[in-house]
Amino acid sequence: MNAPAVDPAVARIVEAGGPQIPGLLAAVEERLAAVARSHGAVLAEHASATIAAGGKRLRPLLVLLAAGPDAVDADAVRAAAAVELVHSATLVHDDVLDTASLRRGRPTVWATAGRGMATATGDLLFSRAFAELAANDSVEQVRVLSWASSALAHGELVQREDAWRTDVTLDRYLFRCELKTARLFEAACRLGALVKGAGADPDALEALGRFGHHVGLAFQLLDDILDVSGPAEKTGKHRGTDLLDGTVTLPFILARERDPELASVDGRSIDTPERAEAICDAIAATGALEAARERALGIVAEAKAGLPDLPQRPALELVADGVVERYS
Amino acid sequence: MNAPAVDPAVARIVEAGGPQIPGLLAAVEERLAAVARSHGAVLAEHASATIAAGGKRLRPLLVLLAAGPDAVDADAVRAAAAVELVHSATLVHDDVLDTASLRRGRPTVWATAGRGMATATGDLLFSRAFAELAANDSVEQVRVLSWASSALAHGELVQREDAWRTDVTLDRYLFRCELKTARLFEAACRLGALVKGAGADPDALEALGRFGHHVGLAFQLLDDILDVSGPAEKTGKHRGTDLLDGTVTLPFILARERDPELASVDGRSIDTPERAEAICDAIAATGALEAARERALGIVAEAKAGLPDLPQRPALELVADGVVERYS
Numbered sequence: 001m002n003a004p005a006v007d008p009a010v011a012r013i014v015e016a017g018g019p020q021i022p023g024l025l026a027a028v029e030e031r032l033a034a035v036a037r038s039h040g041a042v043l044a045e046h047a048s049a050t051i052a053a054g055g056k057r058l059r060p061l062l063v064l065l066a067a068g069p070d071a072v073d074a075d076a077v078r079a080a081a082a083v084e085l086v087h088s089a090t091l092v093h094d095d096v097l098d099t100a101s102l103r104r105g106r107p108t109v110w111a112t113a114g115r116g117m118a119t120a121t122g123d124l125l126f127s128r129a130f131a132e133l134a135a136n137d138s139v140e141q142v143r144v145l146s147w148a149s150s151a152l153a154h155g156e157l158v159q160r161e162d163a164w165r166t167d168v169t170l171d172r173y174l175f176r177c178e179l180k181t182a183r184l185f186e187a188a189c190r191l192g193a194l195v196k197g198a199g200a201d202p203d204a205l206e207a208l209g210r211f212g213h214h215v216g217l218a219f220q221l222l223d224d225i226l227d228v229s230g231p232a233e234k235t236g237k238h239r240g241t242d243l244l245d246g247t248v249t250l251p252f253i254l255a256r257e258r259d260p261e262l263a264s265v266d267g268r269s270i271d272t273p274e275r276a277e278a279i280c281d282a283i284a285a286t287g288a289l290e291a292a293r294e295r296a297l298g299i300v301a302e303a304k305a306g307l308p309d310l311p312q313r314p315a316l317e318l319v320a321d322g323v324v325e326r327y328s
Numbered sequence: 329m330n331a332p333a334v335d336p337a338v339a340r341i342v343e344a345g346g347p348q349i350p351g352l353l354a355a356v357e358e359r360l361a362a363v364a365r366s367h368g369a370v371l372a373e374h375a376s377a378t379i380a381a382g383g384k385r386l387r388p389l390l391v392l393l394a395a396g397p398d399a400v401d402a403d404a405v406r407a408a409a410a411v412e413l414v415h416s417a418t419l420v421h422d423d424v425l426d427t428a429s430l431r432r433g434r435p436t437v438w439a440t441a442g443r444g445m446a447t448a449t450g451d452l453l454f455s456r457a458f459a460e461l462a463a464n465d466s467v468e469q470v471r472v473l474s475w476a477s478s479a480l481a482h483g484e485l486v487q488r489e490d491a492w493r494t495d496v497t498l499d500r501y502l503f504r505c506e507l508k509t510a511r512l513f514e515a516a517c518r519l520g521a522l523v524k525g526a527g528a529d530p531d532a533l534e535a536l537g538r539f540g541h542h543v544g545l546a547f548q549l550l551d552d553i554l555d556v557s558g559p560a561e562k563t564g565k566h567r568g569t570d571l572l573d574g575t576v577t578l579p580f581i582l583a584r585e586r587d588p589e590l591a592s593v594d595g596r597s598i599d600t601p602e603r604a605e606a607i608c609d610a611i612a613a614t615g616a617l618e619a620a621r622e623r624a625l626g627i628v629a630e631a632k633a634g635l636p637d638l639p640q641r642p643a644l645e646l647v648a649d650g651v652v653e654r655y656s
Contacts, residue, residue: 153452
């Protein structure tokens, strides 16, 4: 199985990361396919579809880059696969909860096989992620991944708890982003640094972890901004889907402070795509999108500035730039 | 928090297991409650309810007994909590899939908080199970638990794949029981034997694992027999709920070989409680319930005969007897 087609930004990162990266990314795909095949035909079908629909492999790439050129290849590949398995498991469960028929243009497991198969598929991918790390013989890696996967589930709880609450504070929003996105990015970088042979000293490990955290946070902020700013041609969906789902994000939080009329909007009144688009326009009119974007760019700058002076620094900087570029 | 009320069979096992067992079981409850409290108020509410509804704590008891009197207490407690967390996670997800309102007389997370909260609660309990084992500093324990939790999810897939198929073979049925029940029981015994200080040699480890496997298998067979035999006063539900769910189990498989009329029944035609009860009567008339029970008792005897000569042997034998007693 070949690595999926990569976009130009990812191609540049792969190039800067060193000659070993393309081969390792292909090995991660092999590893993911092998896991999908390992529990019978039904899982193979559903898990393969999910994994194939997984997108840009940003998290495995972070693992491989953080691991650096001297890491033991098989260990780096297993750690990268483990992070992607947790990410895939979350996507399968999210599709069940959102009753989503398509993800990246492909039918979801929920759509083709139903709720039961999809829930079990997600559970299996979770379990197999930990088996990958056990094969790396590293309790520390297990600790890092279980910390991140606990955070993902906790973030989902927080999001549901806060649904339709327009009084969500900035701190609460950032906490949710940390749980739902930043910690898995941080875990990817930490896992890379912990791989056998990576040779990261404790300071570099912490610095790489902070880098991943900031990149993940910026990734989520920019994603949330895009949902309000559109255009629909870029996102493939109407503007304001988060508002329709009752999820309050940074642009709305900032706009509310600037526009008393927005501050008085009841979240549940946003119940049609037209109404959601109108609220998006009102948010944009306050300048909140620029303010939110500025905050995200500041976080990316912080991520890059804090990188330790390692051989993989240029490639990691490109990852940070690529996250911004994706949303510009 | 005190240990929940235990039934007399469990009380005898606790007594035979040694003076340390009641304190350790109480410590497991404390540990489970601490995990439930560790991710905010919403999780605390839902996870606590699930954990409290968890029943007899048979799996943690197996961990503690297999660990023996010389194991390090804190490690044995964490391993026992980890197994129960995986079991609880499975129950929460099962309740979502079955849209079950009550479990052991208490409202399920699905019923009180909805699908999203319940799925995330299950995911969090899974993740925290691995964090417990990481705290035990044992990659081998992580490996054993991820093997068992993968099997649980795989078993769920197999069950859904086989739904409404009346031609399920005996081997296929036993494979499903192995995945859905026996491997977590086996993992409980292996984890106990692997706990720091347990001092099980490789032969004892394997023998304890086989014991757990057999006890788990018998547990599932007897549970499936009870669903057909009733009485409803004992199970709290109509006879034949498995048949109504499209789940073919041992009594039906054996009865089909004995009664051509049963062999020609279409699973989907069993669509009312009355029809299910009638099929249960037809199964009972073939003598298949006695044959199934004999098979289960043979597995229990095999479990007991294979136990190594350890101080905890009498208590483990009582566990095996207790599984039979529960269903007699």
